[in-house]
Amino acid sequence: MTDHDQTIRIRPAYVSEADALTELAVRSKTHWGYSNDFIDACRDELTISEEQISADQSAFFVLEVHATCVGYYGLFVQEAPSCELDSLFIDPRSIGNGYGRLLLNHAKLQALRCGATRLVVQSDPNAQSFYEKEGFILCGSRESSSIPGRSLPLLEVSL
Template sequence: MQIRAARPHEAGELSELALRSKGHWGYDRDFLARCSAELTLAPGDIERRRTSVAEHGGRILGFVTVQGDPPHGELGMLFVDPPAIGTGVGRRLFQHAVAVAEALGFTRLEIGSEPHAEPFYRAMGATRTGTIPSGTFPGRNLPLMSIATTPLHPRPTARRHTDS
């Protein structure tokens, strides 16, 4: 399996994968239809959201996005195709996202988690820091997770110059 940058023409395929992955948790068609806009990537989103895919034998197994600007960012989307769930693809994508964040100078990533995915994020070292409202379903709250990262290129801090 390799992880590589997603390509703009893959936006539709990634959006379909996100819906299949969300459907893995037993949500009905109405629920998934209402989530569709939130889970849709446009070609212009691919680079802007720093989208990476896990691929094996020419087949995309999952994808992840790292969004925002340092020092704090967001792991915006992490979806694995249902046949690949439990095979380590999610773990590799998560580790890749953290490495990307560190290379860009992020000190923390926040994750608005699917409730069923919270145990996965905990296993990856994230902690629950609160809840956030669903962007699709009024009254539904989602776990807010966070993971500290170690930036490879920390931002310079202002130094005080004092007279001796």
């Protein structure tokens, strides 16, 4: 392991980080050029609560670089044999450094530990190609809970 590798750590999220993770998600969403009105409409969906972090059926993990949070993901255990990647966000200043792939691979391992044989994600359309590059295939769509009439790609990967 190099010195650089030792500065990167993935750890469980703390309940006290709910607000900070919410703000990271909002900053990450703005990376795609969405309007302030769009972001405001999505805010409830982007909000992470203390209850979500502490729930038995969820797992939230934070990626730290030099002790600074640069990303996180939330995983929800569904009916066997699947888990849903509910969120994966990287701070816009850190996008393009491989951190998304690092978190996604960690999420896949966590899903396997939960007994899942597939991982499902409802993706932002702008992130769909990222998931497809990581082996996910389009399996349908789901209506946005934030924007009426907006359909979001649903992707899955076998574990």
